[in-house]
Amino acid sequence: MTGASTTPPVIVGAGPAGVRAAQALAAHGLRPVVIDEAPRAGGQVYRRQPAQFGRSSRTLYGFEAGRADALHASFDALREQVDHQPDSLVWNAQDGWLDVLHGPTQRTRRVPFEQLIVATGATDRVLPVPGWTLPGVYTLGGAQVALKFQGCAIGQRVVFMGTGPLLYLVACQYAKAGAQVAAVLDTARFADQCAALPAMSTQPAVLLKGLYYVGWLRAHGIALHGGVRPLRVLGSERVEGVAWHDGRVERTLECDAVGFGHALRSETQLADLLGCRFAFAPLHRAHLPERDNAGRSSVPGVYLAGDGAGILGADAAEWAGERAALALLQDRGLQVDARRAQALERKLARVAGFRAGLERAFPFPQDWASRAPDELVVCRCENVTAGTLRQTVREAGADELNRLKALCRVGMGRCQGRMCGVAAAEVLAHATGQPLQQVGRLRGQAPIKPIPMQLAAAPEGLSS
Template identity: 75%
Template structure:
């Protein structure tokens, strides 16, 4: 007999909201837990309630989509158990350990079924000077603009590669910030060759073309095929140095946003015991899921960018599909035709996603160029040279062993920022493909929590679980 329906959802971005909406339509009352104060995820991050900027100023061409997602969660308030400001930091025995922000209390939330919609974060490849004040990830720069309506600086350089690079540049320039330059490590030839694949999603492709054209029309310098060399400064970043066509360039600025597309947040799936496999398209180890969203663990479903970067539209479809699959697995009648349509849409996106990877390729030669003195793990101040020496001296060729020897990935970020770079350094140092060195295993707490936790009263826990 299937377990009683007691669904919980972690993550209130596009995937989590559509999953909650689907379950509520079928008469269930899911628990929706989200770390942010207001639902919407990173792509549709919602500003504080008193914020008076219109959606068009925050989300641009995505304003209608963002408004629709926000309206969906607003309409669900009395039909779901929504818990914002709540960090899921551990899971065991079908119970989530949740830290509630304002009161710093921890609660245990039991579940019968779980939809994991944990989203993504920036994929970072460090360069010298990246720890200077005034240097942010692209996602961090975007959060500042969307959530608080402020910029990271007055003269900003945005660098790295991926669609987010041009989106953030466009958002900053539209907001009136001086974008001194956009430095893309991808080459124009790569992007031109990827056009046929990206035309599988013409509306998305044309949005990207619009951002680039708008930036050019407004005098923002766009440089392609660059190699970031360093950020310079003392108390704060003052300049960016890069090479292009064999020549070095230096540009003054007071802030930098950089990143190399996105990486999935997979720690919760790891703690749940989901089976992982290396996904060449994403250059990452990801939790496995079938076409309907089922993980390898019965009762656990995966949706959105947390199981592979596919974008906001795909996240909405995957969230709805995961909820429909959960319902069907427990004997409830669903619209099977709708489920088939969603699976077909998601399958079609694979070709487009491959086109994006060709247009904005991962700089696979980064590790070979990283100097020994480069700080890879800023939490523990571990350098690329230390990682190389440890690998050579110990003969280790596995990432978690390197972690034990050097403390890389043991700091506050738990490897979320340095994990990609550490794996690339180890793979290059040992002459292995990056998929062979493994991945940092998920550890509780997933994110930092206070050493002393105030546990909610038994009555509060009982009410929370009801």
């Protein structure tokens, strides 16, 4: 889109990318519509506690308290300059409009747009283990939400398991909040992290924070185990412990809750519904929507910013949100600061190198699919096991993810593949002997998240 428009730009998501995008648009005289699922701006990383809670920023965000406070203050200062629509889920999108469900009223409305910034963020990347469907098992992000937004721990004695920087951050947050952290089980090896130090040293402040989390946990007597292979979550009615292999022997540990995850994956369903072109990104081990250095997608008028287009972290999300807003303004025919735009692109390029270092420090466990037992539930919504996926490949010749979905219902449940899609793709690639990029990705379907049944059954309720 080029030239003047009277339609306000729309931003989906009020995390770091969405807030900085809104700030840049408002600074140029526009009044953007900001649609966000949460009741208050901040996103997952800077999620705000309910107004009646009185915990300090330092308690909630640790080292990131300053950045969190600055982001919150920036958005609060825009109160009269933006049309903020909180508690609102964008559940469908097509060319020129969004379907939005307002949670408190349970009513849905249609929001038109000519220019749209998609800043949908990320969620946990899940690789299931036997027992992961037991009560007391949470993703790392879910464990964070409980602590930040609900003011409670997921259990009295918690094990954190998986890999990635979030593993140590959440463990540290729990321990500092007074929870008993029984152990941190990391599939990455110490040697992996040492080998990645040169690449990660390009962002020394971030590296030092990570080293601090590890050091703090060790100094407070919390057991850290690296190079592990998670075997199962123990228990019959709920979590009673975990079992893992340490490279030599099988070990077990009692606990009543587990937080697990293998880094993050981008939330791409909205970009998919909008028709954005996707390409396989080896670093992220995923198909991601394409964008240029400024954040423009393959669809005119649609811009991508933050972790929803590739995991780069909260700082990079702020820069990407501002850069996408500048691109939108330029395409609208408004004058922008070219030097600022170039500076933002340079910052984002430097972070990309650091991101490659993180992937080396916390590598994806590529042998997971070969070790997943047939009885392992991959899709909990539809109770589809790894054995069912393999049987479908053998008997029906399914060699593409959406074909597999049609034949055995993997990814057809409430999560629409958001939780099981990564694991299903890994099992399919291993079962067929294909590279991961060739098995495809689950196509986005509306509603991208669950909505009330009566709305889906009553088309006349789609606008209000």
